[in-house]
Amino acid sequence: MYRVSSFVPRFAKALLGGAGLATAWVNLSPASYYDMVERRLLDLDLPHWLAPLPFSLTPLNIVADGLMALFLFFLGKELWEALSLEQGALKGRQAILPAGLTLGGLLGAAGVWVLVGQLVETAGEAGFATGWPVPLGSDVVLCFLVGRAAFGPGHPALHLLLLLSIATDILALLVAGLAHPDLSLRLAWLLLPLTAALATWAGFGRAPGADAPETQRRAGQRLLPYVLAGLMSWIGVAASGLPPALGLLPVIPAIAHADRSFGLFAEAEELLHDPLNRLAHALAWPLTGILFLFGLTRGGIDLSAFAPTTVTTLAALWLGRPLGMLVLGLGLAAVLGLRLPPGISLRDILRIAVIMAMGFTIPVLSLQSALPGGAMQEAARLGLALSLLAGPIALLLHRPRPPVTAA
Secondary structure, three states: OOOEOOHHHHHHHHHHHHHHHHHHHHHHOHHHHHHHHOOOOEEEOOOOOOOOOOEEEOHHHHHHHHHHHHHHHHHHHHHHHHHHOEOOOOOHHHHHHHHHHHHHHHHHHHHHHHHHHHHHOOHHHHHHHHHOOHHHOOOHHHHHHHHHHHHOOOOHHHHHHHHHHHHHHHHHHHHHHHOOOOOOOOHHHHHHHHHHHHHHHHHHHOOOOOOOOHHHHHHHHOOHHHHHHHHHHHHHHHHHOOOHHHOOHHHHHHOOOOOEOOOOOEHHHHHOOOHHHHHHHHHHHHHHHHHHHHHHHHOOOOOOOOOHHHHHHHHHHHHHHHHHHHHHHHHHHHHHOOOOOOOOOHHHHHHHHHHOOOOOHHHHHHHHHHOOOOHHHHHHHHHHHHHOOHHHHHHHHHOOOOOOOOO
16 A cells, blocks of 8 residues: 655654744744854855855755755655656656646746735835745645645545645745746856756666676765765856755656555655665655754744735735635546546645645745845744644644434
């Protein structure tokens, strides 16, 4: 039976633990908290062709731009396997419904952000129009935590929920990078990750033929070439102007991998020894600490920051995403005559849409580029935190009704 590995709930608990500590800290001593996360550890004098603007290392950008790239690699690996491997969840026509639900959720969240923003934001907050990428992302690990409680550990709806949240998060961060209002993309830098991926695939990641020598087979199992390719890819993506957290995704298809998919974050993958799964296994424990640090540096919620932007954020997530998912996803299925996946009912789809109304990790990553700093960012962060109440609401909706007894 398909089961999700135990490290995913550990991720969720670490993220919530870090965010809880940060929230207490920022409300009790805001000056010391912001001094900690924004402390300049090192000023880097990089050449202009590499970094046009002055750059300093701070706990904030070390975690968000560097360490979180490992988390996005972890998510990207699962999405790549679903798309490309035998028995992958996104092979052929079975990809249409998840694609419609994902796209509908993105469009719905962005559309409601703009619409509600027009109604509630003040003239002094005109920058809200650039903030529509904020509610696009969801939160894979928190969605899983709620989904497991709502559906049970082996339910097909939990697998679909994971698939939708992973695809949503990766697409949301990519869109946020492309929509950055001050971004000047330097596309030439994207040749570096492309070259690194192609060279790595040709030299190490390509499946060897039946008559390939043993030395070639062993070379493909070494991890160092893939690590070096990942480093080159991250440099190229960061220098191009896209979010550095996406920097490891281009090399994923170049890494030698298993020949079939066992499901998203499947427990069975812990027994596999191909390079892609070995890299994922090596990251499982460090990512627990990384998500705690992300919660600590990015998850501090100022409880006094309520403002119109908070309302806009909540409306985009609680109204826009579920409505968009249901209208476009189910509408597309009806037009094309698609059936729901085996074991999944319309009620399960509705519950998934409610759970997906939670948004935290990726939306928090998008705040820095999508909204002006200060009050608007903090108001939106509060809205993202409040959106997590969709989780308990989904569990209440799932609670079975007590039997009616005769008077």
